[in-house]
Amino acid sequence: MIHRRTLLAAAVVPGVLAIAGRLAPARAETDSFQDFIAALRKEALHAGISARTLDQSLHGIHANQRVLELDRHQPEFTMTWDRYRALVVNDQRIAAGREAIRNNRALMQRVSAQFGVDPGAVMGIWGLESNYGTRTGDFHVVEALATLAWDGRRASFFRFELMAALKILDHGDITPVRMIGSYAGAMGQPQFMPTSYLRMAVDFDGDGKRDIWNSRPDVLGSIANYLARSGWRAGEGWGQRVQVPADFDANLTHRRNRRPVQEWTQLGVQPVDGERLPAGDATRAVVLPAGPGGEAYLVGEGFFAIRRYNPSDFYALGVGLLGDLVGA
DSSP states (O other): OOTTSOHHHHHHSTTTTOOOOOOSOSSOOTTHHHHHHHHHHHHHHHTTOOHHHHHHHHTTOOOOHHHHHHHHTOOOOOOOHHHHHHHHSOHHHHHHHHHHHHHTHHHHHHHHHHHOOOHHHHHHHHHHHHTTTTOOOOEEHHHHHHHHHHHSTTHHHHHHHHHHHHHHHHHTSSOGGGOEEOTTOOBTTTTBOHHHHHHHOOOTTOSSOOOTTTOHHHHHHHHHHHHHHTTOOTTTOSEEEEEOOTTOOGGGOSTTOOEEHHHHHHTTOEEOTTOOOOOTTOEEEEEOTTOTTSOEEEEOHHHHHHHHHSOOHHHHHHHHHHHHHHHO
């Protein structure tokens, strides 16, 4: 997960930046890029990656101008919570998600049982990251990462990701031509960066490969595994919308300010829509995505697990809300 991409833009329109194009390099490539590739090859061989994999992966690649243009000219904008929510939790995405969960109900039950993660959270991430697998990007990952590692704003970061991508290819999980993703190297339906893939992807269909591009069991299992290893607690959910008093102290509303639910109740936090607040000694935080006077949410460990997938409060709330509606 790129801490990783333009967080809001990528969530609003999955794959919007993944329109591949191999144009002339942004600056005169001369021998510079090929010198980089030659040095990379030596490093990869030293790291144990086979010459065969490198021949297949690096042959014929060039610096991709479109990748550099997108990296250098990422949109700068301010997105309000109301606008963000309307864009990501919309009727089309909800309807597509409900159809997706109907078509994969038995699979989701197995995934949820193994990893202890609510189906809604998995579906929410799947929906925001790739619109349930329909928008995964069109860039060849090795070429995109090599371009950014050669002449990008964060060359060392992308070089590390590039080496991870080569390790994936060397293992045989996917071929170079099918390793497709975003311009920044986020791959497949969950949009994993290569290092996240190495840590979190699973072979849930048992065919010996972790195929997050085409295998729905591997896609959903990998998302669930990511959440489980990021602190998701079975049965707790991510959070819920609540109501706070008009004079509620906004200084208390930050995700790091976790308190027992009983304390929040004493401060006037109340459930809405007929729901109940968590019982016992559960600790939660209150967040106000639109600021004082706007919507309020009481969030727990599930929210923080989602946020480790993509470090944005808007994203975590969007995943939670979408997942609740899709799973309803």
